[in-house]
Amino acid sequence: MRGRFDTILIRGIATFLAALVPVIIFAANALMTARYDSLTIVSFCVAVGFPAALTLAVIVGLPVALFCLARRWTHWIVAMFGGFLMGLIITFLMMWLFDQFPAISDPLSDCLSGGLLGLSGALAFWSTLKLFGELEPRGRDTAGQAPA
Structure with a gap:
């Protein structure tokens, strides 16, 4: 059975990856299509893009994910829809x-x-939780209570 520290560590890794994956995709797209040199694009993504993505993942994405986990909305389609919607709304608000x-x-x-x-970040978050078994239903003891 997992301890509280393990759960926090796994969710921290998932949040980190949820911020990192969209920045890597953004950087790859910018490197292929932009007229700026590679150093400028990578520097921007490291200095501005990743900190901004991590901040948004912690402030917006993590509370939404914890709400969905509490409601047991753990299907990958829910993660994709929520991530797409969050990314769409955040982009519109920033613009x-x-x-x-x-x-x-x-x-x-x-x-x-x-x-x-946003969809790619949510899918990275969901995949990390799925890989570490955080989305599996909790076991019940003989009295029907969840183990402590």
Whole structure:
């Protein structure tokens, strides 16, 4: 049986990966399509992208994930839908907050891209929990109580 420390460690690793995977995907896409040099893109992703993604994963993603775990909504489709929705909403709010609705780019396309990045982070979180057995139902003892 897992102790509390193990559960916290696994959820911490899952949160770290939920922030790292979208940044890697963003960096790979930027390296293939952007006109900036590689050092600039990687430096931006390390200095700005990952800290921002980790902050959002802790402030927004982790509470939503813990709520879903408490309600036993642990199917991968729920994770994908929630991650896509969170990524879409966060991208839209960031664009609106910083008044970055570009005239040459399509805001809908940008929001959908943000949603797909959120989906990848949620899937990384879900996969980590699944790999370590955190999504398995808890056992019951003979009296019908969950073990302590």
